[in-house]
Amino acid sequence: MKLLIDTNILISAGLFPNSVPEKALQKTLTPPNIAFLCDYSLDELVRVVRRKFPQKEKELEIFLYKILLTAKLIHAPIEEIADEAKIRDIKDRPILRAALEAGVDAILTGDRDFLEADIAHPKMLTAAKFLTY
Numbered sequence: 001m002k003l004l005i006d007t008n009i010l011i012s013a014g015l016f017p018n019s020v021p022e023k024a025l026q027k028t029l030t031p032p033n034i035a036f037l038c039d040y041s042l043d044e045l046v047r048v049v050r051r052k053f054p055q056k057e058k059e060l061e062i063f064l065y066k067i068l069l070t071a072k073l074i075h076a077p078i079e080e081i082a083d084e085a086k087i088r089d090i091k092d093r094p095i096l097r098a099a100l101e102a103g104v105d106a107i108l109t110g111d112r113d114f115l116e117a118d119i120a121h122p123k124m125l126t127a128a129k130f131l132t133y
Contacts, residue, residue, distance in 0.1 A: 001133065002034045004099040005071070006109035007041040009127060011048060014063045015056075024108060024127035029070045037067065038098040040076035044091075074102045089113040106130070 005028055012021035028035040042064070049060045076094035083100075084093040092113050099107050099122050106123040107114055114124045125133075 001032070001106060002036065002102070002104040003028045003125075003130070004036045004038060004074075004095065004102065004104045004107045004122070005041070006095060006107055006111055006114065007044045007048070008110045009108050010037075010041070010045050010067075012110065012127075014060065015053070020131065021110065021127040024130045025067075027131065028108060029067065035067070035071035036074050036099075036102050036104055037071045038074055038076050038095050040094045040098065042073075072102075074098050077101050083119050086117040086119055087113050088117075 005025060009021045009025060012019060013025040014022075016022060025035075027033060045064075046060070049056055076098040078094075079097070080093070081097055081100065084096050087093050087096060089111075092111060095107070096114075096119070104122050106125045108125055108127065108130055109115065110126055115126065117124065
């Protein structure tokens with residue numbers, strides 16, 4: 001399965017080892033799954049860590065380096081698409097664009113704006129749900 005990993009999964013996995021999000025992240029990085037990270041999400045992740053957890057910046061670098069050894073980094077297109085209007089938070093819309101551009105099967109997320117959006121493809125999966133696949 002091809003999965004785009006959302007920012008909140010990265011934050012939870014990085015801060016809470018052995019958590020459900022961390023286990024789901026590890027599963028995305030293991031074949032036959034193919035993990036994707038969006039440049040837009042990584043920028044958001046760095047901003048959040050700098051603002052809320054500045055003492056964790058070095059750990060974040062190491063964490064991301066390890067993930068990027070396996071995951072594919074993709075760019076969030078600028079052009080808007082029709083389905084993105086179904087996502088309440090406009091800051092999440094570039095992530096959907098990136099997912100569609102990359103042809104992923106699902107977005108791994110805990111974000112309600114994704115989970116409650118009426119989008120058929122890609123699937124929106126919580127970490128817990130993905131672990132049952």
